[in-house]
Amino acid sequence: MVSIKDVAAEARVSPQTVSNYFNQPEIVKDMTRKKVESAVEKLRYTPNASARRLRTRKSNTLAIGIAPTGYSPIYDLLLHALVSEADRSGLRIMLYKTDSKTDEIRQYRSLIAGGDVDCFILTDTEHHDPRIAWLTDHRQAFVLFGRPWGHDLSDPDIAWVDVDGRRGIADMTRHLILTGHRHIGFLGWPEPSGTGTDRKRGWQETMEQAKLCDPSSISDYLAYSQDDIRSGQIACRELMSRKTCIDAIVCVSDTLATGALTSLPHSTGIAVTGFDNTAPAQSLGFPSLEQPTQDIAHELVRIAMERIRRIRNETHHTLLAPRLITR
Amino acid sequence: MVSIKDVAAEARVSPQTVSNYFNQPEIVKDMTRKKVESAVEKLRYTPNASARRLRTRKSNTLAIGIAPTGYSPIYDLLLHALVSEADRSGLRIMLYKTDSKTDEIRQYRSLIAGGDVDCFILTDTEHHDPRIAWLTDHRQAFVLFGRPWGHDLSDPDIAWVDVDGRRGIADMTRHLILTGHRHIGFLGWPEPSGTGTDRKRGWQETMEQAKLCDPSSISDYLAYSQDDIRSGQIACRELMSRKTCIDAIVCVSDTLATGALTSLPHSTGIAVTGFDNTAPAQSLGFPSLEQPTQDIAHELVRIAMERIRRIRNETHHTLLAPRLITR
DNA sequence: CTGTTAGCGCATTCAA
DNA sequence: TTGAATGCGCTAACAG
Numbered sequence: 001m002v003s004i005k006d007v008a009a010e011a012r013v014s015p016q017t018v019s020n021y022f023n024q025p026e027i028v029k030d031m032t033r034k035k036v037e038s039a040v041e042k043l044r045y046t047p048n049a050s051a052r053r054l055r056t057r058k059s060n061t062l063a064i065g066i067a068p069t070g071y072s073p074i075y076d077l078l079l080h081a082l083v084s085e086a087d088r089s090g091l092r093i094m095l096y097k098t099d100s101k102t103d104e105i106r107q108y109r110s111l112i113a114g115g116d117v118d119c120f121i122l123t124d125t126e127h128h129d130p131r132i133a134w135l136t137d138h139r140q141a142f143v144l145f146g147r148p149w150g151h152d153l154s155d156p157d158i159a160w161v162d163v164d165g166r167r168g169i170a171d172m173t174r175h176l177i178l179t180g181h182r183h184i185g186f187l188g189w190p191e192p193s194g195t196g197t198d199r200k201r202g203w204q205e206t207m208e209q210a211k212l213c214d215p216s217s218i219s220d221y222l223a224y225s226q227d228d229i230r231s232g233q234i235a236c237r238e239l240m241s242r243k244t245c246i247d248a249i250v251c252v253s254d255t256l257a258t259g260a261l262t263s264l265p266h267s268t269g270i271a272v273t274g275f276d277n278t279a280p281a282q283s284l285g286f287p288s289l290e291q292p293t294q295d296i297a298h299e300l301v302r303i304a305m306e307r308i309r310r311i312r313n314e315t316h317h318t319l320l321a322p323r324l325i326t327r
Numbered sequence: 328m329v330s331i332k333d334v335a336a337e338a339r340v341s342p343q344t345v346s347n348y349f350n351q352p353e354i355v356k357d358m359t360r361k362k363v364e365s366a367v368e369k370l371r372y373t374p375n376a377s378a379r380r381l382r383t384r385k386s387n388t389l390a391i392g393i394a395p396t397g398y399s400p401i402y403d404l405l406l407h408a409l410v411s412e413a414d415r416s417g418l419r420i421m422l423y424k425t426d427s428k429t430d431e432i433r434q435y436r437s438l439i440a441g442g443d444v445d446c447f448i449l450t451d452t453e454h455h456d457p458r459i460a461w462l463t464d465h466r467q468a469f470v471l472f473g474r475p476w477g478h479d480l481s482d483p484d485i486a487w488v489d490v491d492g493r494r495g496i497a498d499m500t501r502h503l504i505l506t507g508h509r510h511i512g513f514l515g516w517p518e519p520s521g522t523g524t525d526r527k528r529g530w531q532e533t534m535e536q537a538k539l540c541d542p543s544s545i546s547d548y549l550a551y552s553q554d555d556i557r558s559g560q561i562a563c564r565e566l567m568s569r570k571t572c573i574d575a576i577v578c579v580s581d582t583l584a585t586g587a588l589t590s591l592p593h594s595t596g597i598a599v600t601g602f603d604n605t606a607p608a609q610s611l612g613f614p615s616l617e618q619p620t621q622d623i624a625h626e627l628v629r630i631a632m633e634r635i636r637r638i639r640n641e642t643h644h645t646l647l648a649p650r651l652i653t654r
Numbered sequence: 655c656t657g658t659t660a661g662c663g664c665a666t667t668c669a670a
Numbered sequence: 671t672t673g674a675a676t677g678c679g680c681t682a683a684c685a686g
Contacts, residue, residue, distance in 0.1 A: 113373030
């Protein structure tokens with residue numbers, strides 16, 4: 001293993017100069033820099049991260065939780081984007097398990113005390129999420145992927161990145177209207193669900209604005225379902241029998257869209273749309289909304305770095321638009 | 328931040344004893360242990376991982392690559408299982424990006440030199456994988472998820488864990504035969520594909536054994552396709568038009584099964600089966616084979632720990648059976 | 655069984 | 671601008 005001393009000896013400078021070369025290159029004289037550079041190349045030196053971490057008390061690591069049943073269908077896409085973006089900033093991504101919210105807080109404690117993590121990325125946020133309070137109390141840097149439902153969205157203590165589901169679903173609903181549909185139902189998640197309610201609102205507002213529905217009759221076009229295929233099928237059948245004139249169904253997820261589509265008799269001509277543009281959307285060929293994972297990751301990393309440095313004057317939340325995929 | 332010294336002072340023992348309490352509890356006297364224990368609790372002490380790593384030259388970290396387009400549909404399930412199993416052994420999981428094999432080797436260099444990783448878990452192994460040679464040359468611990476195709480499978484230098492696709496597909500083929508199918512086709516991946524060839528063999532052997540096919544006519548029942556839905560549809564149509572008597576199709580993946588199923592006219596009664604038991608298999612309701620992710624993770628972690636400790640007398644490869652999901 | 659000594663590799667003082 | 675000394679928190683090796 002080659003250390004900073006070896007490089008210093010090779011370059012005939014002091015260890016400190018080599019350290020400066022890496023951490024404050026601008027204060028090293030050009031000629032010295034050259035010497036160090038060639039020594040580094042020759043010895044294939046890479047700084048030891050553990051030693052640096054011990055000294056600086058920074059881990060250059062972001063941690064993101066992974067749930068037993070996959071938070072979301074785009075989780076692995078997001079993960080790759082995150083690793084990719086983090087890499088550009090010299091950060092690493094570490095995983096921790098989140099089998100329950102309590103368990104998750106236990107993980108925080110261990111990761112923080114171990115000096116393993118600079119900033120947490122939380123997914124699957126829920127109303128009055130206990131994790132937010134805990135992390136804030138412990139002055140630990142974190143960013144949410146998902147809005148802090150139940151908190152003030154502009155609270156400077158709570159940084160977040162999210163996708164504007166309301167806008168995406170509104171775009172989708174407009175698309176359906178503009179392609180001739182008039183009786184557009186909505187298949188959503190049961191309350192309370194921040195994300196679900198937000199998406200539903202996109203549909204409802206568009207319908208009311210287009211005078212296709214008024215507030216008093218909106219519930220006729222609405223059904224709720226757990227996010228699995230079978231529940232989606234049942235909810236869809238119930239909705240269709242309750243409101244037979246429906247000619248399109250906007251679903252809060254691809255899973256429910258899959259359920260809806262497979263529960264309808266073939267060739268009814270009823271349009272069904274989803275959210276996330278996952279494999280089922282592509283295979284069954286229904287329109288969907290794609291989350292901009294690379295942009296999400298970019299923002300998460302950018303904000304994470306600001307939180308680590310305790311910079312508070314920049315934008316600490318971002319709402320990104322999903323992309324409409326028509327088919 | 329509370330350190331080992333604080334605990335030692337609180338417990339009125341030496342720092343070394345506290346260290347022993349954590350690392351070799353059995354050599355600490357009961358009464359001393361009690362004292363340390365209460366001091367630890369009182370101060371909420373957690374060892375600093377960076378310092379420990381620096382001292383021991385061990386990171387207690389496994390690294391696994393993440394590809395731009397998701398290696399496999401079970402990737403996130405495997406990841407959770409891995410984090411979960413690693414946690415039980417006090418190991419962490421770090422991610423690195425693998426946009427290309429060359430890029431991946433660059434990542435190895437950086438992670439190793441930084442002292443960030445004890446053992447790599449490689450996925451998506453291919454014939455004569457260059458990563459294997461590099462890691463072996465550098466005496467770096469690693470485990471494959473997937474067999475080292477093109478190498479000696481019993482080579483003690485190459486540890487691996489894999490799922491027995493051949494056996495799984497054979498089970499599936501037998502299931503089809505026993506439910507009355509006789510002309511069973513196979514939709515596979517183009518050669519060379521270690522995994523694909525292995526799975527194909529399971530079908531072929533079962534067919535020949537059941538005298539439903541002889542070696543000379545086997546290719547009549549066989550078609551190849553890239554692993555996407557549209558290619559699967561095309562390949563399936565070609566196969567069906569070439570061999571009209573086919574009454575079941577075993578597919579090498581759920582993706583191809585989805586393609587096959589959606590390309591066939593409805594209610595033909597032709598059975599289609601997949602591999603991985605992913606969402607499409609569940610939603611479209613075709614039989615599939617489930618990979619035992621928890622067992623895979625368990626074995627990966629077990630072997631990884633042995634490799635780290637350079638133990639060579641234990642089993643260094645494991646072949647696990649997938650679970651047949653009939654529907 | 656417990657305490658003492660030393661040093662892992664690095665970055666932050668201070669001097670030069 | 672560069673160099674020498676110091677210590678981050680921990681544990682291996684030893685001495686007691």
